[in-house]
Amino acid sequence: MARPTILEVNDLTFRYDLRKDNNTLSSVSFSVQQGEWVAIVGDNGSGKSTLARLIVGLLEAEKGTITIDNEILSEDTKWRIREKIGLVFQNPENQFIGTTVQDDVAFGLENNNMPYEDMKLKIEDALQLVGMETYRLKDPSQLSGGQMQRVAIAGILALKPDVILLDEAFVMLDPQSRRGLFSTLKYLKENENITIISITHDRNEAALADRILVMDEGKLIQEGTPKEVFSTNNQLEPPFAEQLRRKLNAKGRKVPQTYMTEDEMVKWLCR
Structure with missing residues (x-):
């Protein structure tokens, strides 16, 4: 049975300077199902962080709609919607309020x-x-x-929001902390049905997602599973396990000829 849609972005367009013609986002459309982990990747300036701020109502779109849990984001609804979605910024100091x-x-x-x-x-x-x-x-x-x-x-x-939106939230973490939090997010997704949207440059983080959206110059240019995206998009650096598979293949080792996740690579190496 198909899971319900928790987030729907339709024809989203945004400019920081309305006097100029260059859009930061141009006609971006996608949907996210409840309990899904979606990673959004792209180079600097591709519009990823702007998209995050639009989704939580920190910016207002020039055109298009954002619907969260069947409610269209607007000036009247944004406070109710923010109870359903939590945003974690790249710089944690922006979010501290308490003295302890x-x-x-x-x-x-x-x-x-x-x-x-x-x-x-x-x-x-x-x-x-x-x-x-x-x-x-x-x-x-x-x-x-x-x-x-x-x-x-x-x-x-x-x-415990319905959606956790992570805007480069793991950049400052050491590898061990990152792995621990990735496991935590996976647990929340699978056991609490929490939806995760991670905006990231880290291909290893993106590889953990159910689906990847690829942004370029304000446009959504590709979406698919990690296997589909990393197997077909030569502009994206693949995650570590896939890099290793390709290097072994180039050296003439008998490795599988298709994309491998980290778990699949570990199992193959331990045969």
């Missing part, structure tokens, strides 16, 4: 008038998910960049 880590995670919950005892449990669960429970009383400004980002993500996870 736990205060910062609690901020959104307090705005929702959540009872204190329920709030304590939500904060504890969210901090455990990102591995920051022992830092709950720390001043966020004293944390490393990677730790700050994990706290910012915890603040979103505590709210």
Whole structure:
């Protein structure tokens, strides 16, 4: 049975300067199903981050519509819609409010008038998910960049939104932290039916998604599964496992002749 559509973008067009003809986004259309992980990739200036800000109502489109959970985004509906979607920026300092880590995670919950005892449990669960429970009383400004980002993500996870939108959110994290959070997001997708939209330059992150959207100069030029996109788009650097497969193939090793995920590569190497 097909999953319901949680996000629909239709004919979206945007210019930062209406006096100029060059569009930042031009007639972008796509939909995302509930519980799906979609990665949006493209070079700098392709319009990825602008798209993220339009989706959460931080910018207003010149043309087109954004529908979230069957409700069209507008000036009248954006506050209700923002309760359903959480945005994590590249720079975590942009999102800090509280004087301690736990205060910062609690901020959104307090705005929702959540009872204190329920709030304590939500904060504890969210901090455990990102591995920051022992830092709950720390001043966020004293944390490393990677730790700050994990706290910012915890603040979103505590709210359990329908959609988590990650705008280059893992750039400042070390590889171990990234792997841990990728596992957390996969768990939330599969067990909580949370939709994930990740805007990223990292091809290994994109390879984890169910589907990839490729942006170029403000246009959506390709979409498909990681296998479909990385097998056909020679302009995109493939994820590590596929790079390894291609190098082994070029050296004459007997490797599978089709795209391989990291898990498939590990299984093949361990035969």
